[in-house]
Amino acid sequence: MEAHIKEHPAWFHRFEANWTPTVLILDSKGSERHRIEGYLPKDEFQAQLEMALARLAFDQKKFADAERLFGEVAEKFPQTSSAPEAIYWGGVSKYSGSHDHTALTATAEELQKKAPESVWAKKATPWLH
Numbered sequence: 001m002e003a004h005i006k007e008h009p010a011w012f013h014r015f016e017a018n019w020t021p022t023v024l025i026l027d028s029k030g031s032e033r034h035r036i037e038g039y040l041p042k043d044e045f046q047a048q049l050e051m052a053l054a055r056l057a058f059d060q061k062k063f064a065d066a067e068r069l070f071g072e073v074a075e076k077f078p079q080t081s082s083a084p085e086a087i088y089w090g091g092v093s094k095y096s097g098s099h100d101h102t103a104l105t106a107t108a109e110e111l112q113k114k115a116p117e118s119v120w121a122k123k124a125t126p127w128l129h
Helices: 009-014 042-059 063-076 082-098 102-114 119-128
Strands: 022-026 032-037
Touching: 022 042, 032 042, 042 063, 042 082, 063 082, 082 102, 082 119, 102 119
Parallel strands: none
Antiparallel strands: 022 032
């Protein structure tokens, strides 16, 4: 669904949209699961949309699906700002489905190699110890 702020100001207040464009990914119950605010180049936008699908799978505890979807984002969009986040959440998904802590160590090592300055690599640092 698409809404223009001048035509539907109540929607913008309901969803607390503070900037345009704002894209909201809602689940089947109408709960917000992902938000994209402001303009993004095509690859960044596509990566964010696919991250939303992966996150939805994770929130539904479909960990194998989430791991696969996060992996696809990291593989298809390696130069985007979403790639390190996808690697991080892919590792969390793998761990959540298996409870194998080595998945977290491997994820932290991958982030140190591919995106060492990212906030996601920093968040994974405890997994190295």
